[in-house]
Amino acid sequence: MSTTKNLLQPNTINKTDLRLFAYTLIRCEPGKYTEVVEKVKEIKGVADAFGVHGRWDVVAEIEADNLKALGEIALKINGLKGVASSETLIGFEPPLFLRESTGLKRELGTASAIALSLTRAQP
Template sequence: MTVCAFAHIQVKMGKANEVIEAIKAVNGVKEAHIVTGEFDIIAKIEADDLKSLGDKVLKNIHTIKGVYRTVTSMIVT
């Protein structure tokens, strides 16, 4: 059973357009949007299990230059 999450992402000022392209290129990212409000980008991510979703966020999203903070919400149903 795959797991899915919404990652809420804050980016360094002036970097939103660059960062969203890099996020869309991450394997498992289903969609990503620039949004108004507390966070700059909301992305929907899919992975095989909780462990590999955690890895994807820590290794593939957190390491994108310009990503400043992420808050991840697991989809339960």
């Protein structure tokens, strides 16, 4: 018997099932990495932010109640001084650490993501 919840019937799901979990990849202007990490961590909805090596400089973990809230967080990040561009990857399931600690299950099958890219216009 399947335990998958019917997402069309609101009484069968709880608020945690509908939260959005996303990662924002951030490219910084030269010399601004440390400053950007600290500013990103101060934004409500950002669970964590840390530096990485590669094409991106910073990764921010985001939790939001809906797409509008996620969009507002993404725009705040991209608007920070020192941010050159960002790309937000929206997960269709909670991250593994959250599934393990709360008992949330994979309900929608294979993980997928939608990318939202924001690039600041160059002067």
